[in-house]
Amino acid sequence: MLVGYSVRALVESAISYGIKDVIAIDFFGDWDLQRLTGRVEVVDGRNHLSTVLQRYDGYKVAYSSVLENDVEMLGFLGNRVVGNGKEVVGNVRPGKKWWNLAKELGIRIPGVRTALVGSCGTWLKKPFKSGGGKGISFWTDSELPSGFYLQKFINGKSFSFLFAADSRNSKLFGVTLQLIGERLLGGKRFAWTGNVYPANLDSEVVDEVSDWIERLTREIGLCGVFGVDVVIEAGTNLPYVIEVNPRYTGSMELVEKALNISIFRIHLEACRGSLPSEIPRPMSYFAKGIVYAEKGLCGFNSEEMWRRGFRDIPMEAECITEGSPVCSVFSSGDSIEEVINGLVEQKRWLYEKGVRGCV
Numbered sequence: 001m002l003v004g005y006s007v008r009a010l011v012e013s014a015i016s017y018g019i020k021d022v023i024a025i026d027f028f029g030d031w032d033l034q035r036l037t038g039r040v041e042v043v044d045g046r047n048h049l050s051t052v053l054q055r056y057d058g059y060k061v062a063y064s065s066v067l068e069n070d071v072e073m074l075g076f077l078g079n080r081v082v083g084n085g086k087e088v089v090g091n092v093r094p095g096k097k098w099w100n101l102a103k104e105l106g107i108r109i110p111g112v113r114t115a116l117v118g119s120c121g122t123w124l125k126k127p128f129k130s131g132g133g134k135g136i137s138f139w140t141d142s143e144l145p146s147g148f149y150l151q152k153f154i155n156g157k158s159f160s161f162l163f164a165a166d167s168r169n170s171k172l173f174g175v176t177l178q179l180i181g182e183r184l185l186g187g188k189r190f191a192w193t194g195n196v197y198p199a200n201l202d203s204e205v206v207d208e209v210s211d212w213i214e215r216l217t218r219e220i221g222l223c224g225v226f227g228v229d230v231v232i233e234a235g236t237n238l239p240y241v242i243e244v245n246p247r248y249t250g251s252m253e254l255v256e257k258a259l260n261i262s263i264f265r266i267h268l269e270a271c272r273g274s275l276p277s278e279i280p281r282p283m284s285y286f287a288k289g290i291v292y293a294e295k296g297l298c299g300f301n302s303e304e305m306w307r308r309g310f311r312d313i314p315m316e317a318e319c320i321t322e323g324s325p326v327c328s329v330f331s332s333g334d335s336i337e338e339v340i341n342g343l344v345e346q347k348r349w350l351y352e353k354g355v356r357g358c359v
Contacts, residue, residue: 001025001056003049004064005131008033008312009253013264014062016256023059025052031302031313046070053077062224062267064248068093069129082271083224084246091220092244094128094149102241105219107212109241110231111152116144122153124190133180133190154231154240159199160251161209161228164270170217171275172210173266174255175199177336178229179289184344186292188323194289194343196336197254198281205232205239212241225252225267251288257330258282284332289343291326291350299356308349326350 001023002010011024015036022037029042043049050073053061062082067073068089075086092098094112102109117123117139125148127135139150158178163170176195179185187193209230216222227249229242252263259282266276298319305313311328320326327350331342 001059001061002063003053003061003067004247005066006030006250006312007064008036009250010062010064010248010264011036012311013248013253013256013262017262017265017268019264023056025049025056028312031300031315032306032311035306046073049073050076062248062264065245065250066129066131068246069131083267084222084226088220088222089246092216092222092246094126094243098244101216101219105212105215107216107241108239110154113150114144116142117150123150124153125149126151132192136190151242154233154242156231156233158242159201159230159232160195160249161206161213161230162225162249162252162255163213163222163228164225164266164275165213165217165222166270166273166275167221167223168218169275170210170213170222171270172206172213173276173279174252175201175206176251176254178251179287179340182289182340184340185289185329185347186294186326187290188292191292192250192290193292194287194328195251195254196285196287196339197251197258198285201232202237205237209239209241216244222246224271225249225263227251254286254288255279257332258284258286284334285336285339286332287330287336287339287343289329289331289340289347291329291347293320293322293324293326295358296320296322297326297355297358301354301356305350305354308346310346310350310354 003025005027007024007026023039024037025041029040041052060082061080071086071090123139125137125139158180160176162174176197177199179194181187181189181191182193185193227245230239232239256263300314302313302316309330313327329343329346331339333339
């Protein structure tokens with residue numbers, strides 16, 4: 001059973017590994033998810049999710065975003081979780097436990113506050129429970145709302161480091177450049193709008209981050225595949241860990257597309273104690289983009305979108321409100337600029353031929 005906010009990519013990965021009987025539980029129930037598996041449960045909130053999970057009591061569970069935000073739910077699932085459970089996840093989610101652990105292990109993270117800032121600099125207001133950049137903004141208020149904390153803003157480029165771990169050791173199998181608030185795709189502020197694989201980073205930076213995650217794995221027992229969001233500070237070239245996502249991440253399907261492998265297979269084997277061998281760097285660049293609606297959209301040519309390689313496709317009669325994510329688009333090419341242009345071309349086709357009307 002695969003559970004998350006949007007599990008289409010994880011379902012595709014499991015099917016590519018040869019698993020046919022997949023139960024998908026997510027919050028969208030997209031057109032292509034229904035095409036991939038006939039066993040889809042669409043939930044509309046935590047209580048509904050809890051009810052569905054109880055109904056499928058006994059099934060093993062792998063998860064994508066945002067189940068890591070609900071450690072109590074992970075506790076309820078117990079040993080049904082194939083991956084990181086309540087105790088491990090509780091150590092890496094934003095909060096004093098993670099911040100203290102990072103300090104003890106020598107992992108560089110931005111400064112954080114849970115009360116009003118008493119020093120200079122630029123700060124971000126971030127929710128403790130979030131995903132995809134939702135709810136993040138520059139802090140300009142005189143108060144800090146409940147459920148939020150402050151994180152020092154690091155000016156630089158964002159990357160996603162992709163790891164597999166067997167509870168004792170970790171293995172880096174990919175690094176992607178993150179696209180944050182990419183306006184060419186309709187994104188705003190800190191919204192996650194996709195990734196480019198592979199990323200070009202100095203070996204010293206890659207080695208430092210890999211060493212941090214090796215220490216973290218040995219300390220808390222991380223297992224399966226997971227992602228680590230890192231910002232490389234402009235000017236200093238110093239990496240800062242922004243967040244640990246202790247589960248399958250949306251950027252991992254770029255590695256799958258580039259190398260024709262199943263990340264779900266890597267996840268299962270890592271949970272069983274076997275880490276992947278050296279994964280080669282691809283010869284081309286691959287990109288994934290999340291298109292956000294620049295106006296209300298209604299009615300989609302879902303079948304044609306599927307044939308053109310679109311994913312997370314809305315239902316044919318569905319309406320998407322302005323500012324909401326519409327679908328995922330992909331491209332490949334010989335440079336980062338070329339693949340980003342390819343994403344924009346896919347978005348242009350969507351507006352010209354993929355949508356029947358606007359509202």
